Amino acid sequence: MKFNFKKLIAVFLSVMAAAMMFAGCGSSNQSSAKADLLKSIKAKGVLVVGTASGYPPYEFVDTSSSDHHVTGIDMALAKAIADKLGVKLKIEDMSFDALLSSLKAGKVDLAIAGINPTAERKKTVDFSDVYLTSHQKLLIRKEDAGSLKTLADFKGKTIGAEKNTTQAKLAKAEMPDSRLVALDKVPSLVLELTNKKIAGIVVESIVAQQYLTSNDSLAFSDAVFKDDKKDTALAINKGNEDLLKIINEVIKENKDNGNFKKWIKEYSKLAISNAQK
Numbered sequence: 001m002k003f004n005f006k007k008l009i010a011v012f013l014s015v016m017a018a019a020m021m022f023a024g025c026g027s028s029n030q031s032s033a034k035a036d037l038l039k040s041i042k043a044k045g046v047l048v049v050g051t052a053s054g055y056p057p058y059e060f061v062d063t064s065s066s067d068h069h070v071t072g073i074d075m076a077l078a079k080a081i082a083d084k085l086g087v088k089l090k091i092e093d094m095s096f097d098a099l100l101s102s103l104k105a106g107k108v109d110l111a112i113a114g115i116n117p118t119a120e121r122k123k124t125v126d127f128s129d130v131y132l133t134s135h136q137k138l139l140i141r142k143e144d145a146g147s148l149k150t151l152a153d154f155k156g157k158t159i160g161a162e163k164n165t166t167q168a169k170l171a172k173a174e175m176p177d178s179r180l181v182a183l184d185k186v187p188s189l190v191l192e193l194t195n196k197k198i199a200g201i202v203v204e205s206i207v208a209q210q211y212l213t214s215n216d217s218l219a220f221s222d223a224v225f226k227d228d229k230k231d232t233a234l235a236i237n238k239g240n241e242d243l244l245k246i247i248n249e250v251i252k253e254n255k256d257n258g259n260f261k262k263w264i265k266e267y268s269k270l271a272i273s274n275a276q277k
Helices: 005-035 037-044 073-085 096-104 166-174 186-194 205-214 241-256 259-275
Strands: 046-051 088-093 110-115 125-127 132-141 158-162 179-183 200-204 218-220 229-237
Touching: 037 046, 037 073, 037 241, 046 073, 046 096, 073 088, 073 110, 073 241, 073 259, 096 110, 096 125, 096 229, 132 166, 132 186, 132 205, 158 166, 158 186, 166 179, 166 200, 179 186, 186 200, 186 218, 200 205, 205 218, 205 259, 229 241, 241 259
Parallel strands: 046 088, 046 110, 158 179, 158 200
Antiparallel strands: 110 229, 125 229, 132 200, 132 218, 132 229
């Protein structure tokens, strides 16, 4: 049989054109899917929120409940957002270290876990309005309060912070002469502190208060960080301004009606109760 090279080339070009069109449509669909997150959430009827429990009162496992579900201030906010959207809420609990990567991979719709909206994080994700402001402190053993009064007093000592958090970054920046141990969960750090394996923990005041109330052997150091302010906001993939607008409306509503103050008290009390059991 004699080959018709012109026909063969024509077929090849047609296949290539179709492949390019398919790739182009795929790219367009991916962009559209990213921008249509709000429509997607409403279509499936579920808001999937990623969090990192072990950070009371923001998020923690309620050991007093029959199903040991994750609860806290952030989960109350997540429920308010889901209610506003008219959908169910699904919580995906993971390490803080995996939170933003799961968001960017589309495994969760929002990341809500006491997140500080830093300039570095804003390069890859968008943030809601700030809904809580706290301060960074050093949690220590009460017996060491007389000797650990300044950051300089921690020179040569081992301190702890939750892995890949602003607390860990702060410790490296303002306590360069201390050795840093970074763990996945704050409770694990508190255990290290009470067992005298570390001298202190860099933690925000709202979170530390739970441990101070439930353990009278702990105290705040008088040491003060220069960059001690810690804002909290939730994270969302870029390109979803319509959903972000609704989220910010929910945040404002719950600030105005006093719910955030109520949630701090409610979930602090629950976290302490769980700790004492």
